[in-house]
Amino acid sequence: MTVVATPPSPKLELPPLQLGSITVDTPVILAPMAGITNSAFRRLCREYGGGLYVAEMVTSRALVERTPESLRIISHDDDEKVRSVQLYGVDPVTVGQGVRMLVEEDRADHIDLNFGCPVPKVTRRGGGSALPWKIDLFTSIVQTAVKEASKGGIPLTIKMRKGIDDDHLTYLDAGRIARDSGVAAVALHGRTAAQFYSGKADWSAIARLREALPDIPVLGNGDIWSAEDAVRMVRETGIDGVVVGRGCQGRPWLFGDLQSAFEGSEKRHRPGLREVADGVYRHAELMIETFGNDEYKALREIRKHMAWYFKGYSVGGELRAKLATVPTLEVLRELLAELDTDLPYPGIDSEGPRGRAGTPKKPALPKDWLLSRQMDAEQTRDITAAELDVSGG
Numbered sequence: 464m465t466v467v468a469t470p471p472s473p474k475l476e477l478p479p480l481q482l483g484s485i486t487v488d489t490p491v492i493l494a495p496m497a498g499i500t501n502s503a504f505r506r507l508c509r510e511y512g513g514g515l516y517v518a519e520m521v522t523s524r525a526l527v528e529r530t531p532e533s534l535r536i537i538s539h540d541d542d543e544k545v546r547s548v549q550l551y552g553v554d555p556v557t558v559g560q561g562v563r564m565l566v567e568e569d570r571a572d573h574i575d576l577n578f579g580c581p582v583p584k585v586t587r588r589g590g591g592s593a594l595p596w597k598i599d600l601f602t603s604i605v606q607t608a609v610k611e612a613s614k615g616g617i618p619l620t621i622k623m624r625k626g627i628d629d630d631h632l633t634y635l636d637a638g639r640i641a642r643d644s645g646v647a648a649v650a651l652h653g654r655t656a657a658q659f660y661s662g663k664a665d666w667s668a669i670a671r672l673r674e675a676l677p678d679i680p681v682l683g684n685g686d687i688w689s690a691e692d693a694v695r696m697v698r699e700t701g702i703d704g705v706v707v708g709r710g711c712q713g714r715p716w717l718f719g720d721l722q723s724a725f726e727g728s729e730k731r732h733r734p735g736l737r738e739v740a741d742g743v744y745r746h747a748e749l750m751i752e753t754f755g756n757d758e759y760k761a762l763r764e765i766r767k768h769m770a771w772y773f774k775g776y777s778v779g780g781e782l783r784a785k786l787a788t789v790p791t792l793e794v795l796r797e798l799l800a801e802l803d804t805d806l807p808y809p810g811i812d813s814e815g816p817r818g819r820a821g822t823p824k825k826p827a828l829p830k831d832w833l834l835s836r837q838m839d840a841e842q843t844r845d846i847t848a849a850e851l852d853v854s855g856g
């Protein structure tokens with residue numbers, strides 16, 4: 464590992480993040496990412512720095528039905544001090560049941576609700592980032608979830624986008640409703656559903672939400688690719704903590720940089736290729752554990768991480784392609800042995816944007832969704848279908 468000095472930055476005067484009874488000393492949160500933030504990845508991240516590490520989202524219906532996959536998603540390692548679970552749901556009754564199950568069976572210490580998912584198959588049915596538009600449904604879900612969570616003293620938070628599109632913003636109303644319902648914090652991703660992952664996150668909206676909700680913690684999310692970005696977001700918006708998603712894909716050490724930067728230290732983690740290769744191998748081993756010793760599934764899952772881990776490093780096209788289709792741990796070992804592991808950190812080429820991007824799209828929504836901020840009878844009837852067959856955020 465190379466630790467390099469960047470220009471000195473003063474310590475951030477940011478107190479620990481208080482989520483109900485939970486104190487997060489370093490106010491940094493690993494954003495929930497379906498298919499990424501499983502227990503293996505969370506372990507890698509938290510070994511580098513402090514913070515709160517949220518699991519992949521789980522649909523409340525699958526949880527209540529106790530599908531094996533949903534139980535895998537909410538499982539945490541024994542040494543995860545704060546077991547953080549994110550629920551997706553569109554129906555207050557099912558969300559309430561999901562929260563109750565987590566509380567009564569002591570399966571979580573923190574619960575977040577997902578109101579940010581922009582995936583068409585979710586918004587088409589009124590879920591995710593489409594949902595806060597419907598004030599009655601949103602209020603009912605949040606109130607029910609807070610009530611159930613409070614029975615176990617568990618802090619409940621929400622994570623949302625700015626709204627559906629620039630003409631249909633929801634974040635200020637939704638933030639106030641959530642605050643009045645008793646949430647422990649709100650997190651805002653500074654994009655609309657229509658933006659998907661394109662363009663730039665609008666941090667000024669995060670600042671506006673911070674101002675609108677002076678009495679609860681507000682967390683900012685979107686386009687933090689480095690510790691310096693995180694410090695800048697805090698300074699520009701006045702938020703209480705940062706939520707980091709794609710920036711740590713292939714760079715779990717970003718959590719070390721974040722902690723250093725928040726403490727005013729100039730240390731940054733700059734791994735050479737040997738350390739990255741060792742990290743990839745360890746990630747694969749942990750994934751095998753996470754998937755109950757299913758090596759085939761674990762290796763299929765690790766493939767998408769390869770491009771992120773090796774971004775900017777001199778690896779060679781052919782080897783890159785083989786790594787991206789690696790079938791077994793043994794082959795992974797052989798491929799990693801072909802790397803020139805003496806290569807140092809490549810610098811800026813390995814930093815910056817990674818992961819989902821895309822272009823703006825007109826959001827798919829249920830019929831007549833935007834005509835009113837209240838649900839009509841047909842929409843109410845159809846909404847429960849929105850929980851079937853959903854994953855991703």
Ligand SMILES: Cc1cc2nc3c(=O)[nH]c(=O)nc-3n(C[C@H](O)[C@H](O)[C@H](O)COP(=O)(O)O)c2cc1C
Nearest residue numbers: 494495496497520652685686707708709819855856
């Ligand atoms: C692969 C992937 C999966 C995601 N899954 C979820 C999810 O399960 N729940 C959620 O609230 N957001 C999810 N998101 C959104 C992220 O939590 C985050 O809000 C978004 O990536 C913006 O933050 P970033 O710019 O730091 O990546 C996902 C994003 C990505 C890229």
